[in-house]
Amino acid sequence: MSTSSTRSTLDSATQVSAAWLPGSLLWRVAVLSVVVVFVQIGVVSEVPLFGVSVDLSPLLVAFTGLLCGSMLGAITGFAVGLLLDLSLVQTLGITSLVFTLIGYAAGRLRELRDPQAALTPLLVGTVAAACATVGYSLFEFLLGVDAPVSLELLREIVIGVLIDAALALPMWALVRRCLIGGLAEDPRRRRRRAYTTGGLSPLSRASERSR
Amino acid sequence: MYDKTVRRRRAVLALLVALSLILLTAYFGEASSGGLHSLQNGFLTVVSPIQDGANKALKPVRDMFGWFGSTLKAKSQNKRLREQLATARKQLTEHQFDQRSYHELLRLYHLDQTLSIADYRPVSATVVTQSPNVWYLTIGIDAGSSAGVRVNDPVIDDEGLIGKVSRVVSDGAVVSLITDSEVEVSARISATGTVGMLQPQVGEPGRLLMRFLTSNARATKGDYVVTSGTVVSGGESLYPRGIPIGTVTSESERSAFRTVNVSPLADLRNLGAVQVLTAPPGSRAAALGATAASLAPSEGGGDEEGGSGQVASSEASG
Numbered sequence: 432m433s434t435s436s437t438r439s440t441l442d443s444a445t446q447v448s449a450a451w452l453p454g455s456l457l458w459r460v461a462v463l464s465v466v467v468v469f470v471q472i473g474v475v476s477e478v479p480l481f482g483v484s485v486d487l488s489p490l491l492v493a494f495t496g497l498l499c500g501s502m503l504g505a506i507t508g509f510a511v512g513l514l515l516d517l518s519l520v521q522t523l524g525i526t527s528l529v530f531t532l533i534g535y536a537a538g539r540l541r542e543l544r545d546p547q548a549a550l551t552p553l554l555v556g557t558v559a560a561a562c563a564t565v566g567y568s569l570f571e572f573l574l575g576v577d578a579p580v581s582l583e584l585l586r587e588i589v590i591g592v593l594i595d596a597a598l599a600l601p602m603w604a605l606v607r608r609c610l611i612g613g614l615a616e617d618p619r620r621r622r623r624r625a626y627t628t629g630g631l632s633p634l635s636r637a638s639e640r641s642r
Numbered sequence: 643m644y645d646k647t648v649r650r651r652r653a654v655l656a657l658l659v660a661l662s663l664i665l666l667t668a669y670f671g672e673a674s675s676g677g678l679h680s681l682q683n684g685f686l687t688v689v690s691p692i693q694d695g696a697n698k699a700l701k702p703v704r705d706m707f708g709w710f711g712s713t714l715k716a717k718s719q720n721k722r723l724r725e726q727l728a729t730a731r732k733q734l735t736e737h738q739f740d741q742r743s744y745h746e747l748l749r750l751y752h753l754d755q756t757l758s759i760a761d762y763r764p765v766s767a768t769v770v771t772q773s774p775n776v777w778y779l780t781i782g783i784d785a786g787s788s789a790g791v792r793v794n795d796p797v798i799d800d801e802g803l804i805g806k807v808s809r810v811v812s813d814g815a816v817v818s819l820i821t822d823s824e825v826e827v828s829a830r831i832s833a834t835g836t837v838g839m840l841q842p843q844v845g846e847p848g849r850l851l852m853r854f855l856t857s858n859a860r861a862t863k864g865d866y867v868v869t870s871g872t873v874v875s876g877g878e879s880l881y882p883r884g885i886p887i888g889t890v891t892s893e894s895e896r897s898a899f900r901t902v903n904v905s906p907l908a909d910l911r912n913l914g915a916v917q918v919l920t921a922p923p924g925s926r927a928a929a930l931g932a933t934a935a936s937l938a939p940s941e942g943g944g945d946e947e948g949g950s951g952q953v954a955s956s957e958a959s960g
Binding site: 469470472473474476477478479482484486501502505506508509512513516517518519520521522523524525527528531532535567570574583 | 654655662663664667681686692693697771773809912913
């Protein structure tokens with residue numbers, strides 16, 4: 432791939448963000464985030480599976496980034512993190528910071544690679560859950576919680592990540608269904624066009640058309 | 643266009659990261675009466691009625707999921723409890739006789755000043771929030787200052803002690819569980835009367851350590867650990883004497899002071915209804931609580947001089 436075509440791909444990919452956050456999409460993301468956080472706090476957290484509380488919030492943030500791009504992913508991560516920290520009376524800022532980075536990274540993955548494999552949400556969800564748990568634990572260590580990494584703690588982290596991985600595909604379907612109406616372009620149609628037209632990223636074709 | 647978009651994206655990321663770090667630093671550095679803590683309290687005040695409503699509305703869903711886990715757990719628990727019941731029946735008949743004699747002697751010598759749960763006014767509450775995090779061991783309940791709940795009030799469920807109130811708003815409160823790193827409880831091993839300090843086992847969520855036992859103290863697996871009714875330093879909660887906390891699982895280390903591992907009786911991951919033991923103003927419990935709170939705070943309970951701090955006792959004269 433030549434430098435100019437790479438540039439073109441990046442250019443078109445970032446136009447997803449450049450179409451400066453449409454209002455309907457923002458509303459959808461905001462409502463979905465509030466609902467998921469309340470369901471998380473009110474129901475999901477109180478139903479332990481294998482002795483571990485399931486955490487849907489990293490999945491929500493990662494999938495929002497994966498669908499809507501890095502900018503909205505990062506903003507959603509910050510907002511969801513802040514809401515959780517405020518609701519659960521945790522140290523303000525830790526969850527926001529971790530989730531901001533997760534949302535941004537998921538969005539950048541979509542903008543740079545635009546992965547279309549069916550298992551992409553599963554992988555992204557698993558990595559997001561692992562990053563959220565490990566990132567949170569790291570911050571707790573940095574902030575002075577004097578805790579040796581025991582087998583029990585590792586077990587809880589691993590089980591939590593595995594449960595999140597199991598819930599990644601249903602959660603992806605839910606997030607996608609809620610946000611699809613607000614997106615400028617349906618990712619499924621984009622993929623179909625990529626197959627039929629061949630060539631590089633379908634986003635680059637879109638940008639070529641607009642040129 | 644490309645540069646502008648990239649600049650904007652990076653600027654948003656930098657802004658959000660900077661905001662998070664500012665929040666983190668400010669929150670961590672300020673006192674519990676600071677602006678961000680007040681904001682959090684205000685948010686809790688506004689949100690707690692909503693959470694309470696949502697909690698009640700979603701209870702059937704939660705119960706449905708909980709039913710599967712509870713059924714499996716109940717089967718094994720049933721067998722264990724039947725064995726315990728048989729043992730307890732035998733002990734009960736023996737103890738009833740001893741207890742009657744004991745109370746007669748206490749009354750005779752005017753020493754019956756022991757603070758018990760009856761001296762408190764229990765306020766029933768429902769758990770409305772529970773942190774999904776392995777680090778934060780707090781729960782939110784739907785009873786607050788309007789119901790008489792105050793900071794440091796002990797919180798129990800049907801199994802025993804679960805924690806103490808750490809923050810209160812008008813219609814809700816946050817309870818720090820006994821496995822939270824900020825909570826420590828003066829406890830005694832029921833069978834031998836050995837007193838120690840119960841602290842969370844850091845890095846082992848859901849486990850407790852009973853520290854500062856004397857080197858010749860006896861502790862066997864299965865012994866019940868109950869509250870001792872004393873405090874070691876100011877700011878601690880004065881838990882009534884004799885509330886069950888957990889059972890001894892194993893010995894942890896043997897040095898100048900012995901340490902044993904304790905498993906909590908209450909299922910701290912699956913709490914539903916709890917009771918806050920509030921001390922009505924003017925009661926003996928409130929007076930003793932105030933005395934305990936007026937003690938000078940110690941430098942944390944983790945120092946090896948364990949037990950050398952000031953001690954206020956619920957057994958003190960009322």
